[in-house]
Amino acid sequence: MKKQDFIVQKELIQRLVRYKNILLKFKSMGLSKAFSDNLGDAAGVSSSLVRKDFSLAHLAVGNKRGGYPIDVLLQRLDALLGTQILQRIVIVGCGKIGTALMNYKGFANENVEVVAGFDNNPARINPAAAPIPILPVSQLAAFVKEQDIQVAVLAVPENAAAGILDQLAAAGVQGVLNFSPVQLKAGSSLFIQNINIAFEIENLFYYVRFNQRRAAAET
Amino acid sequence: MKKQDFIVQKELIQRLVRYKNILLKFKSMGLSKAFSDNLGDAAGVSSSLVRKDFSLAHLAVGNKRGGYPIDVLLQRLDALLGTQILQRIVIVGCGKIGTALMNYKGFANENVEVVAGFDNNPARINPAAAPIPILPVSQLAAFVKEQDIQVAVLAVPENAAAGILDQLAAAGVQGVLNFSPVQLKAGSSLFIQNINIAFEIENLFYYVRFNQRRAAAET
DNA sequence: TATATACTGTTCATATTGTCACATTAAATA
DNA sequence: TATTTAATGTGACAATATGAACAGTATATA
Ligand SMILES: NC(=O)c1ccc[n+]([C@@H]2O[C@H](COP(=O)([O-])OP(=O)(O)OC[C@H]3O[C@@H](n4cnc5c(N)ncnc54)[C@H](O)[C@@H]3O)[C@@H](O)[C@H]2O)c1
Ligand SMILES: NC(=O)c1ccc[n+]([C@@H]2O[C@H](COP(=O)([O-])OP(=O)(O)OC[C@H]3O[C@@H](n4cnc5c(N)ncnc54)[C@H](O)[C@@H]3O)[C@@H](O)[C@H]2O)c1
Numbered sequence: 001m002k003k004q005d006f007i008v009q010k011e012l013i014q015r016l017v018r019y020k021n022i023l024l025k026f027k028s029m030g031l032s033k034a035f036s037d038n039l040g041d042a043a044g045v046s047s048s049l050v051r052k053d054f055s056l057a058h059l060a061v062g063n064k065r066g067g068y069p070i071d072v073l074l075q076r077l078d079a080l081l082g083t084q085i086l087q088r089i090v091i092v093g094c095g096k097i098g099t100a101l102m103n104y105k106g107f108a109n110e111n112v113e114v115v116a117g118f119d120n121n122p123a124r125i126n127p128a129a130a131p132i133p134i135l136p137v138s139q140l141a142a143f144v145k146e147q148d149i150q151v152a153v154l155a156v157p158e159n160a161a162a163g164i165l166d167q168l169a170a171a172g173v174q175g176v177l178n179f180s181p182v183q184l185k186a187g188s189s190l191f192i193q194n195i196n197i198a199f200e201i202e203n204l205f206y207y208v209r210f211n212q213r214r215a216a217a218e219t
Numbered sequence: 220m221k222k223q224d225f226i227v228q229k230e231l232i233q234r235l236v237r238y239k240n241i242l243l244k245f246k247s248m249g250l251s252k253a254f255s256d257n258l259g260d261a262a263g264v265s266s267s268l269v270r271k272d273f274s275l276a277h278l279a280v281g282n283k284r285g286g287y288p289i290d291v292l293l294q295r296l297d298a299l300l301g302t303q304i305l306q307r308i309v310i311v312g313c314g315k316i317g318t319a320l321m322n323y324k325g326f327a328n329e330n331v332e333v334v335a336g337f338d339n340n341p342a343r344i345n346p347a348a349a350p351i352p353i354l355p356v357s358q359l360a361a362f363v364k365e366q367d368i369q370v371a372v373l374a375v376p377e378n379a380a381a382g383i384l385d386q387l388a389a390a391g392v393q394g395v396l397n398f399s400p401v402q403l404k405a406g407s408s409l410f411i412q413n414i415n416i417a418f419e420i421e422n423l424f425y426y427v428r429f430n431q432r433r434a435a436a437e438t
Numbered sequence: 439t440a441t442a443t444a445c446t447g448t449t450c451a452t453a454t455t456g457t458c459a460c461a462t463t464a465a466a467t468a
Numbered sequence: 469t470a471t472t473t474a475a476t477g478t479g480a481c482a483a484t485a486t487g488a489a490c491a492g493t494a495t496a497t498a
Contacts, residue, residue, distance in 0.1 A: 204394030
């Protein structure tokens with residue numbers, strides 16, 4: 001397998017995931033063809049970028065006049081992104097955020113399945129809960145190994161995050177989505193995506209104020 | 220006010236927010252000085268970038284040997300980011316995610332306060348709830364105008380998102396953090412930050428598979 | 439069949455972002 | 469005080485990402 005078969009550009013992958021989901025929506029609306037123009041609009045990028053992305057990802061199956069056949073594109077995107085396979089995850093920390101995620105119905109659309117939750121609070125533990133059992137965190141490593149879980153969501157308090165991360169890594173987890181407000185660092189074979197909601201809000205406030213100042217300056 | 224007083228680089232702002240929070244942690248640990256090296260480590264970036272960022276943001280108050288005085292840096296960051304002012308937000312859609320956010324204690328650290336929730340489900344509405352009332356969405360526009368709310372969180376189902384966004388924009392909201400899985404588009408004086416958790420998970424799976432393929436290819 | 443049309447795929451130009459290297463300088467040390 | 473040291477601040481560069489333009493071509497139309 002050649003190196004070129006891999007796509008490394010981070011933003012590109014994110015856009016491909018977006019395109020895929022937009023195409024699914026188009027399809028569910030009964031469309032069979034998509035244009036770089038529509039796709040760009042829906043994804044919030046320029047049409048050039050859409051075409052460029054498809055080109056880079058070797059997905060360019062467009063028709064010089066009729067646009068892209070949605071089915072073919074979806075099939076290739078699924079193959080590239082691996083989304084035709086069921087993507088099984090666990091959630092560590094079944095508090096406010098963790099519980100919201102466990103009850104989220106939208107994952108099914110993305111072929112993502114939450115197979116278990118883990119917590120260290122005995123009051124939360126319920127191995128019989130259906131469809132998602134909540135297990136003691138002491139069983140985390142064994143479960144992950146046995147079930148060959150590759151991706152986990154981290155929704156524990158900040159001070160517990162690093163410890164759990166170590167356990168996950170040791171047990172073979174290779175991707176972690178972290179909600180705790182520490183910037184966890186990825187290792188060589190461990191990818192981490194940090195989501196910090198409070199930071200996003202602070203960011204928004206900066207832009208809002210920025211815009212106001214600019215408006216004030218322009219008068 | 221000169222144009223140069225504004226910082227436009229998107230990533231830069233995000234990093235400044237990160238630096239600020241790391242500095243707060245340093246401070247709470249009793250430190251009084253910070254080095255670009257530590258800061259970079261904690262923020263997951265190179266020390267050069269930290270210094271460059273401070274330089275670009277006109278925050279360079281470092282001491283050629285002793286690093287940066289945390290207090291001065293924090294003060295300037297607060298002034299730049301506007302985080303010394305209480306940042307009041309509302310949450311539209313008090314379902315699973317919305318409720319988790321309303322009950323989140325961590326916002327206080329960031330000087331963010333959730334002042335109200337809004338929903339269209341009568342069963343959820345409770346104007347007397349303390350400390351955060353849940354009001355009918357029909358009162359959203361009036362509330363936002365009266366209270367001069369500039370930033371809102373959108374946690375309603377996908378099909379309701381665009382409609383609520385219009386209402387928010389019309390009422391004067393200028394920043395929106397959107398959790399629904401549509402890529403909402405920003406207007407000239409409306410900033411939107413889309414968070415799509417399912418996409419982040421799909422992303423992680425791609426990287427994990429990518430890494431596995433690379434490992435396989437290298438043997 | 440010939441022509442017009444409307445879309446893609448790709449090249450080239452531009453903008454953005456991060457790294458490197460090093461001159462500079464405040465503090466520590468002797 | 470003179471020297472060493474350890475950090476910053478920044479300009480030059482490299483890498484990356486995006487946008488604009490357009491040649492090429494499959495389809496539609498007459
Ligand atoms: N709730 C939010 O809206 C929100 C927003 C932004 C960030 N966060 C972050 O997400 C994380 C979770 O937040 P939350 O509001 O759900 O908190 P929470 O306190 O409601 O839930 C945390 C859960 O983790 C469990 N836990 C604690 N230590 C553990 C350990 N060592 N092993 C396993 N489980 C453990 C607790 O029992 C609890 O159930 C926190 O780091 C928080 O800062 C939350
Ligand atoms: N729960 C999750 O973990 C999760 C993860 C990713 C994305 N999301 C997205 O976040 C959004 C909210 O998800 P959720 O799980 O909290 O859903 P939810 O159904 O629990 O909550 C949605 C809330 O919005 C309210 N609502 C519906 N229409 C409204 C309207 N027009 N005006 C005001 N309120 C209205 C509902 O009454 C409900 O309380 C959805 O778009 C979902 O796709 C959720």
